[in-house]
Amino acid sequence: MRGSHDLGGLEGLGPISPEAESCEPVFHADWEKRIFALTLAAGFLGQWNLDESRHARERQSPDDYLRHSYYENWWVGLKTLLLEKGLVSEEEFDSREPRFQASSLELSALQAEDIAGIILKGSSVEMQAEKAPGFRVGDQVKVRQDITTGHTRIPTYVRGRVGIIERHHGAHVFADRNALGRREAEHLYSIRFLSREIWREEPEENADFGVRVDLWEPHLEEVGGVARK
Amino acid sequence: MRGSHDLGGLEGLGPISPEAESCEPVFHADWEKRIFALTLAAGFLGQWNLDESRHARERQSPDDYLRHSYYENWWVGLKTLLLEKGLVSEEEFDSREPRFQASSLELSALQAEDIAGIILKGSSVEMQAEKAPGFRVGDQVKVRQDITTGHTRIPTYVRGRVGIIERHHGAHVFADRNALGRREAEHLYSIRFLSREIWREEPEENADFGVRVDLWEPHLEEVGGVARK
Amino acid sequence: MTSDDHHSHDHTEPPDSLTLKVKALESLLVEKGLVSEETLDALIETYEHKVGPRNGSHVVAKAWTDPEFKAWLLKDATGAIASLGFTGRQGEHMQVVENTDTVHNLVVCTLCSCYPWPVLGLPPVWYKSAPYRARAVRDPRGVLAEFGTQLDGDVRIEVWDSTAEMRYLVLPQRPMGTEGWPEEKLADLVTRNSMIGVEKISLPGDDPSGDREVL
Amino acid sequence: MTSDDHHSHDHTEPPDSLTLKVKALESLLVEKGLVSEETLDALIETYEHKVGPRNGSHVVAKAWTDPEFKAWLLKDATGAIASLGFTGRQGEHMQVVENTDTVHNLVVCTLCSCYPWPVLGLPPVWYKSAPYRARAVRDPRGVLAEFGTQLDGDVRIEVWDSTAEMRYLVLPQRPMGTEGWPEEKLADLVTRNSMIGVEKISLPGDDPSGDREVL
Numbered sequence: 001m002r003g004s005h006d007l008g009g010l011e012g013l014g015p016i017s018p019e020a021e022s023c024e025p026v027f028h029a030d031w032e033k034r035i036f037a038l039t040l041a042a043g044f045l046g047q048w049n050l051d052e053s054r055h056a057r058e059r060q061s062p063d064d065y066l067r068h069s070y071y072e073n074w075w076v077g078l079k080t081l082l083l084e085k086g087l088v089s090e091e092e093f094d095s096r097e098p099r100f101q102a103s104s105l106e107l108s109a110l111q112a113e114d115i116a117g118i119i120l121k122g123s124s125v126e127m128q129a130e131k132a133p134g135f136r137v138g139d140q141v142k143v144r145q146d147i148t149t150g151h152t153r154i155p156t157y158v159r160g161r162v163g164i165i166e167r168h169h170g171a172h173v174f175a176d177r178n179a180l181g182r183r184e185a186e187h188l189y190s191i192r193f194l195s196r197e198i199w200r201e202e203p204e205e206n207a208d209f210g211v212r213v214d215l216w217e218p219h220l221e222e223v224g225g226v227a228r229k
Numbered sequence: 230m231r232g233s234h235d236l237g238g239l240e241g242l243g244p245i246s247p248e249a250e251s252c253e254p255v256f257h258a259d260w261e262k263r264i265f266a267l268t269l270a271a272g273f274l275g276q277w278n279l280d281e282s283r284h285a286r287e288r289q290s291p292d293d294y295l296r297h298s299y300y301e302n303w304w305v306g307l308k309t310l311l312l313e314k315g316l317v318s319e320e321e322f323d324s325r326e327p328r329f330q331a332s333s334l335e336l337s338a339l340q341a342e343d344i345a346g347i348i349l350k351g352s353s354v355e356m357q358a359e360k361a362p363g364f365r366v367g368d369q370v371k372v373r374q375d376i377t378t379g380h381t382r383i384p385t386y387v388r389g390r391v392g393i394i395e396r397h398h399g400a401h402v403f404a405d406r407n408a409l410g411r412r413e414a415e416h417l418y419s420i421r422f423l424s425r426e427i428w429r430e431e432p433e434e435n436a437d438f439g440v441r442v443d444l445w446e447p448h449l450e451e452v453g454g455v456a457r458k
Numbered sequence: 459m460t461s462d463d464h465h466s467h468d469h470t471e472p473p474d475s476l477t478l479k480v481k482a483l484e485s486l487l488v489e490k491g492l493v494s495e496e497t498l499d500a501l502i503e504t505y506e507h508k509v510g511p512r513n514g515s516h517v518v519a520k521a522w523t524d525p526e527f528k529a530w531l532l533k534d535a536t537g538a539i540a541s542l543g544f545t546g547r548q549g550e551h552m553q554v555v556e557n558t559d560t561v562h563n564l565v566v567c568t569l570c571s572c573y574p575w576p577v578l579g580l581p582p583v584w585y586k587s588a589p590y591r592a593r594a595v596r597d598p599r600g601v602l603a604e605f606g607t608q609l610d611g612d613v614r615i616e617v618w619d620s621t622a623e624m625r626y627l628v629l630p631q632r633p634m635g636t637e638g639w640p641e642e643k644l645a646d647l648v649t650r651n652s653m654i655g656v657e658k659i660s661l662p663g664d665d666p667s668g669d670r671e672v673l
Numbered sequence: 674m675t676s677d678d679h680h681s682h683d684h685t686e687p688p689d690s691l692t693l694k695v696k697a698l699e700s701l702l703v704e705k706g707l708v709s710e711e712t713l714d715a716l717i718e719t720y721e722h723k724v725g726p727r728n729g730s731h732v733v734a735k736a737w738t739d740p741e742f743k744a745w746l747l748k749d750a751t752g753a754i755a756s757l758g759f760t761g762r763q764g765e766h767m768q769v770v771e772n773t774d775t776v777h778n779l780v781v782c783t784l785c786s787c788y789p790w791p792v793l794g795l796p797p798v799w800y801k802s803a804p805y806r807a808r809a810v811r812d813p814r815g816v817l818a819e820f821g822t823q824l825d826g827d828v829r830i831e832v833w834d835s836t837a838e839m840r841y842l843v844l845p846q847r848p849m850g851t852e853g854w855p856e857e858k859l860a861d862l863v864t865r866n867s868m869i870g871v872e873k874i875s876l877p878g879d880d881p882s883g884d885r886e887v888l
Contacts, residue, residue, distance in 0.1 A: 255506045
């Protein structure tokens with residue numbers, strides 16, 4: 001999809017203005033804490049995955065996405081998913097009163113004692129791929145230009161660019177299809193691009209830099225042709 | 230530049246919700262009329278051209294651009310140019326009192342009696358080009374991927390795409406350089422792209438469509454190579 | 459998106475402070491001799507009342523009734539339109555694109571709001587809006603549907619994105635059942651939206667959904 | 674841009690109504706048995722106080738003092754970091770990238786806010802902000818300058834955009850003058866920002882502008 005979350009190289013945004021590391025709190029308001037924890041806890045219900053969660057934030061109106069603070073965007077994503085997955089109804093949101101119970105959904109809430117075993121353990125997204133990797137370290141690859149309507153992890157700024165595969169990460173869950181609820185493995189690569197290849201401007205002396213992006217095999221094609229399969 | 234004015238294909242924006250043609254007024258508020266007229270009249274002073282004016286609107290923060298109404302963006306552009314070109318000082322904006330006179334700038338205001346002769350006559354941007362056109366009608370061309378920091382009239386959605394030249398419009402003022410105050414001629418072409426080439430999705434039956442974009446010769450390269458010169 | 463998070467994109471009410479700021483700037487520029495009130499008023503009067511889609515309607519009606527003019531219009535729109543007295547800013551380089559039984563044209567400016575002022579006046583809010591600019595080049599059939607316009611499956615859409623100083627005017631199809639109508643009566647039928655390409659022209663009394671062009 | 678048109682991007686104060694809405698949703702989800710208050714509190718406690726950049730500092734200090742661990746870390750960061758007990762969400766697949774005299778690494782997530790939680794905790798506001806995400810891949814030297822970080826002309830910047838589930842931790846250069854320091858004392862030197870790559874590590878009392886790494 002083309003959305004305003006895809007920020008690499010966007011201009012006019014002004015200074016970063018970081019808070020000093022020594023003074024910055026983890027959360028800046030109580031509501032941020034609650035949205036953070038609600039999102040994590042609701043995610044545990046297993047009704048959506050991380051890529052669906054990202055897509056739910058990205059799908060909102062581009063000006064809302066840019067105007068909102070970080071946790072406001074989490075709020076939009078959480079609310080969208082709760083509604084779409086039928087965990088909360090519009091009526092419940094409006095009335096703030098429960099109308100149907102989760103028991104009918106056969107879901108159970110994350111318990112505090114599960115945090116160490118679940119959240120602090122994490123869960124790998126590495127999978128067994130049926131196919132052998134189509135590219136090797138050292139291969140030149142070109143990023144596909146396809147702009148599908150769904151979630152994708154190809155940033156616009158590397159589309160059509162040629163880079164070199166530096167590492168094969170193994171096969172990981174393919175985000176673009178995972179966002180559609182399809183858990184499929186694809187080979188994942190770290191690809192290095194030169195800044196002059198991306199931005200096509202002659203760098204000032206010594207000012208060229210490298211950019212690494214992780215992309216899955218369906219994002220890539222051989223230079224001058226289609227992907228090796 | 231990568232800015233949020235470059236809207237082709239952006240998703241999540243919701244419905245168009247047009248007002249009915251029979252009911253819609255030309256302006257929706259008095260302040261819109263004044264910004265419109267001020268922008269036209271100030272443009273006549275000759276301190277900037279139309280591409281500089283477009284760039285002044287595009288250079289603002291992407292979320293401001295999307296959040297603002299149309300004439301609010303004109304306001305931002307007008308104010309930016311008045312300040313940058315030294316016609317109005319920050320001090321004058323703040324105090325709302327004139328501090329220096331335009332006579333020192335040797336400028337003269339557009340007069341009402343000039344409207345017919347100037348605004349309603351228009352001024353051509355066609356120029357004599359020194360070089361012969363590098364492409365011919367029927368040529369396949371690829372849109373360059375260069376993302377320079379300045380104003381450009383290449384929409385992101387056709388970057389790297391291949392289309393066919395359908396018409397040579399002659400040589401026109403090249404917008405990308407005109408925005409830098411350099412009035413130079415380049416050959417201008419109408420290029421037709423197929424929707425499946427742009428969006429790389431298989432269209433539903435009969436749903437393919439054509440998109441025409443006008444681009445200047447420096448925007449284009451031969452398919453598989455550099456531009457013919 | 460959930461309904462209560464979606465703010466209005468109506469966008470016609472600025473902060474009150476902007477109204478005041480615009481007034482202050484106008485006074486400042488007048489005092490500095492850079493603009494004149496009389497000129498500002500005349501510019502507004504020109505584009506609010508004098509230059510508008512009625513001009514385009516005349517161009518279309520003449521093309522429908524005068525084959526020579528139509529041929530000229532399709533070959534050299536700038537010259538043909540100027541011959542009717544319609545010239546000026548944002549209309550210096552015109553091209554007219556003709557709708558037929560197999561092709562439907564749609565005009566947009568994805569980068570800003572380019573629009574043929576001398577024949578259509580200033581663009582409507584929707585033409586300048588982000589949703590129209592974003593979707594016209596991605597999903598033109600969906601855009602047309604929002605205007606109640608249905609095309610037959612074998613009609614190909616051609617979208618014209620005004621990225622340079624060329625300005626595009628759609629020559630809509632003349633409705634059947636208007637044989638022998640005088641030019642002035644035909645001009646009354648021509649809507650602004652049909653000359654942008656989001657609608658087709660129907661006779662009064664026709665199905666306003668536009669899914670049939672004539673009865 | 675002109676100053677008074679630029680609205681604040683501070684972005685930490687939502688409309689009051691959102692605070693109320695979040696509370697209402699929390700009550701609703703608790704009543705429906707989908708979340709528990711105790712769990713929410715424990716999650717917040719975990720990421721506010723237990724999991725933070727101190728973990729990463731230990732990883733870095735150990736790598737500085739234990740060559741075998743460093744070799745393991747650069748080869749298999751996930752395993753090496755897990756051996757210190759730092760595992761969990763957003764850290765399942767780790768890669769450590771080492772700064773040297775000729776290479777400086779910088780981590781960003783242009784598409785959202787991917788960040789190695791088990792070693793750095795939750796990301797700071799600036800890391801998640803649009804300006805950082807937009808500029809890190811376009812003008813990394815300008816970004817570093819905003820953090821007061823100057824690199825020698827012959828140091829090449831390598832930017833890591835976290836577009837998949839790989840998470841990146843920068844191994845900063847150990848400051849000179851710290852020979853023989855115990856691991857714990859070294860860990861105190863390691864800042865969060867140095868492990869993202871926007872700063873270098875200097876000894877206390879050094880020039881904080883960072884344009885020389887040590888005196």
